[in-house]
Amino acid sequence: MSKLYIVPTPIGNLKDMTFRAVEVLKEVDLILAEDTRTSGKLLKHFEITTQMHSHHMHNEHKTTGGLIEKLKSGLTIALISDAGTPAISDPGFLLVRTCIENNIEVDCLPGATAFVPALVNSGLPNDKFVFEGFLPVKKGRQTRLLLLAEETRTIIFYESPHKLLKTLGHFCEYFGEERAVSVSRELTKLYEETIRGTAKEVLEHYKNKPPKGEIVIVVGGKK
Secondary structure, eight states: OEEEEOOOBSOOOOGSSSSHHHHHHHHHHSESOOOHHHHHHHHHHHHHHEEEEEETTTTHHHHHHEEEEEEEEEEEEEEEOSSTTTTTTTTHHHHHHHHHTOOOOEEOOOOOTTHHHHHHTTTTTOOEEEEEOOOOTTTTHHHHHHHHOOSSSSEEEEEGGHHHHHHHHHHHHHHHHSEEEEEEESTTTTTEEEEEEEHHHHHHHHHHOOSSSSSEEEOOOOO
């Protein structure tokens, strides 16, 4: 029976790959990977020899139609991203939506995603939260920040290391210097760290220690 599997992959530590994820990737007819070079190393590590095709944000609009036809013909396909759960700030939403529109079964496996450990590690309220992913780089950034300044729930952002100082500076400007902030870096990896404090304190920390690696920012809601 045709089915699309959404398969999370480790965000750093290969031991976070689940037994079920390995089993599915070995059994499907085709694996769709965001970057076949990156995913190729993962598949080699787990001795997965399934055929792999490229599926990323630059080609997904062109390839989705053909993938639906493959699924309708009875193939089983797994979608993976470079790290974490596909469709969370990564390609995947378009293919999942199109499968649902065509009555093709979708099965998302549980597994690694960066924002959950960052949220729990932050010590900030996690009973209600908002996932924002990446802020707009230019157009719409100010509008988004002004809107989020009034958000009372905990807010989660993804950010690149070279934009972290700019973003923390904007948090000081729009949310206030005393707003609680937690920055988790290199989650599950050797140099994993979480820095907690006010927006001003965390900004000063990274001014003196330029950040590296993948970053998740957790911001306390407005009180």
